[in-house]
Amino acid sequence: MIVLENVVKRYSMGEVNVVALGGVSLEINQGEFVVVLGTSGSGKSTLLNMIGALDSSTEGHVVINGRDITRLSRAEKFTFRREAISFIFQTFNLFPALTALENVQFAVDLKGRGSESNGTAAKMLESVGLGERMNHFTHELSGGEQQRVAIARALATGNPILLADEPTGELDFRTGIQILQLLESQVETGRVVLVVTHNREISRIADRVIELSSGQIVSDGPPTGGKADIADLHW
């Protein structure tokens, strides 16, 4: 479903050239729950940007569902993201002027399904346990609730790839666990869930853990000690 072939990303920062990704190749299949681990500056977020068509590689190819997105035009990338990718951000990035329900409706409207947006959005919010809070504005919600709205928004697109960048980074342990449960449950619908984190504990519940260091994959496989249950996580 997702294929990266020798992807290189170089940034120029003043007179210094930074290699964010140094020839990464990997393949992710449908229904996989993948955690990308790495320290700050390891290239994990750059990898997420490549897959999410937010950034272009300097070399190599990113192929999603058989389509090489590396050389898509800006407009084509917009269309691709709209049809294939959903994002969940560390800082939620909800629209503060809209209620929880409207934030989720945004995603449905984006897909051109405006007529069903109200019902779909409400269902999504109920599925993340926010049925009672859907008419609240974002600042009236706790951090965990906001992230659940963000997940509901991502799910409402119905897109097959869910990219989460440090989704529990701003949350306490208990709320983080709830969020991880939500994300894990999405795999059962056939989606690819790719979580970027520096929290090694989270990687224990993944189907597969890709560890990056200095823009290189240093390990790729199931979690050490086998896949754990969410209830066993501690941090």
Add this chain to the structure above:
Amino acid sequence: MKMRFWLRWAWRDLRRRWLQVIAIAIIIALGTGMYAGLGGQESWRIESMDLSYEKLQLHDLKVSLASGSFADQEDMIAALDGIEGVAHVEPRLIMDTLVDASTEDQSILVSGRVIGVDTGAGGPLVDRIHIDGGRPLTEKDTYKAVLETKFARYYNLEHGIQLTLMGGIDLDVVGLGQSPEYLYIMPEHIGFAVAAESNLAIIYVPLPTAQEIYQRQGLVNDVRIQLTEGEDPFSVRSEVQQRLADSLPDISTQITFGEDDPARVFLYADAEEDQEMLNLIAIFFLLGAALAAFNLAGRLVESQRREIGIGMALGVPRLWLAVRPLLVGLQIAFLGTIFGLPLALAFIRMFGWMVLEFMPLPYTAGTMLHPPSFIKAAALGIFLPLLAVMIPVWQAVNLSPLEAMKGHIAAKSSGFNRWLKGLRLPGSSFAQMPLRNILRTPKRTFITVLGISVAIALLLLFLGLLDTFLGTLNQANHAMTYRSPDRVVITLNSFYPTNHELVRDIEGLSADNDEPLLSDTEPGLMLGGRMLGEAEEIETLVEFYPAQSNIWRPALLEGSLEVEGGDTGIVISRKAAEDLDVGIGDTLTLEHPYREGPFAFRNIETTLTISGIHDNPLRGFSYIVLEEAAFTGMEGYANILVSNPEPSVTLSQIQRELFTHPAVISVEALSNILDSFEEVLGLMINILRVMQGSVLFLAFLIAFNSTSINIDDRIREVATMFAFGTRPRTVTWTQVGENTILGVLGTILGSLLGWVILNQLMISRMEVMLEEIELLITVTPYSMIMAAVLGVGVVALTPLVSARKLSRIDIPSTLRVME
């Protein structure tokens, strides 16, 4: 910490938002530039006029003989000879006439005034003629003339042409020139400022030539007197008055001071009045700039709130924390002031040019830049943005560090959105966003709307002023022509019995093919006079019309045309009635000429009863039934004929046929008078048009800044939308939607504000500035629609300018995906 550190940091803040900073600096520059540019108009005009009047030796005293009266030139000089304090006496013969100044390209048949002047010894030495082209008159010249510059320029006439006066007299124009009393051309006895440069040709000729043309050999009807330096004109006037009363007992004379010359009074008053209006306009510009600066500066500080909080947590003194945003405000203010200087010079140049176009002066003062105005504007330009920064800075440094570190205040509340909670607006979530964004930040919305509304208020004010001027003229036009739009007034060169042969000639006027030119002709009288009230005296032009006129009678707002019971009734304007504090049935005193014999008139006062109020907004017009003219000594006489041309007969045809008629001095359509009024308002109208453009630019800059800051404030929201694949154009149109609402709100508030200012301005200032006109405050639907379309349109479409910026957003770094 060192100031250089804070300066550098503040400079970086500026660079980060350079486009908004430039926009706000231009807004301030527009304000300061306009203020400085307009602020010095009065002083420059007055200095230029002082210089012109001094160089052209404006008379100290002028003796005018009553209309139709003449005195022997030698007797006049002898009568005034030896008066202490009199340096120079120059008699003149001034005669109104018809002039044919037609060229190959255009037919120019206009009223004219031939002024016979003493050309001896390089004269005239009083009320000298400044030559703008060609040469001055000399003593040897006969049938040579200097044509008034403004008239010549209006019709693109050069010296070297030939003019033909009524009676077929040809004059060679040897030069073009201006003299003090015609620096602004105002026909006498009209009683209000009417620029007549297009329909009154002033022609200077040697005095003997004038006397010969009009067969008034040795006669004069006007004398100019120059006093010795420092002489008191009041005491000399008394002496002159006494001498004339002794020498010319049968002739009524009027002695006026040079300082009271109508053109001079008008020009000085106009400079002062224009300045008042320009100051108002400039202040509004500054106000708009201040609000826009307030908006930007407030947002800049809000964006620094988190950093201020961190600084407080680190123990940095609050004063130091305030330095950075204050420096930003100061830098913006300085930038605005620096930009303001060239703009001020540009405005000065443009408005100075406009002034000279409408009121050309022979001599102008060196510089139009008025340093006090610029310094005042620069001080305001610096102070206002600084003040705008101080308020949010004060708020920010007075928060607790934790509160400040929470960052942007706007994101912490739903604003007025809580009112809409649970209420689903029609349309998709994209359609919700514009209104929701606006409601979420009511304070910011209010400041932005206020900024836009100032621009719209200005626009509406200018459009309203134009509408009011033009609407008043239209009403005046309607009042004069409602029953006979083509009505012409034929002015006779004297008072003729209504059954006089020459008058009957005119009534039966026909073309070469014997086709009649005039369908109806009625005799009338037109007399200049003054209505004397307790507190005020009003110049008036009294028209006597036949009671049973088939051509025209004044339309009344109230009362009747005549007084029942035999008293002589007068119909006056509503403005005159208000200013004199009189009403229907009250009496007023009219000072008017009384005919004592051929060429002999004197002014007397008669008490008349006000029978009606007419609908003409021009204060100076009054009407009396011709049959009641006995109190003027002119019963059965006429000095005008009012006619309706036959269908398809043009004014020019009638003028040509009457050009050689010995009794006619002018043939004018009523509409000409109104053309003259349009000329009076021309300068202001042109300035207002420039203002409109500037105001639109101001509105655009305010809207641009607002949009640009909105994008900056919501950059992560925009990036999030992009991450989800929302098209840039969708985001742009969301911005357009938001700006449309801002534009609508700004336009509504601005229109109300504009209407209030227009009314206040009109009521408080215009009544003083334009006292001869009852201004009918009007804002036409066209202007309302234009203000709305431009106000909403410009503001709404501004995001399209920022569309490129949107498309260049670095999504990952904006979303902080890379952390």
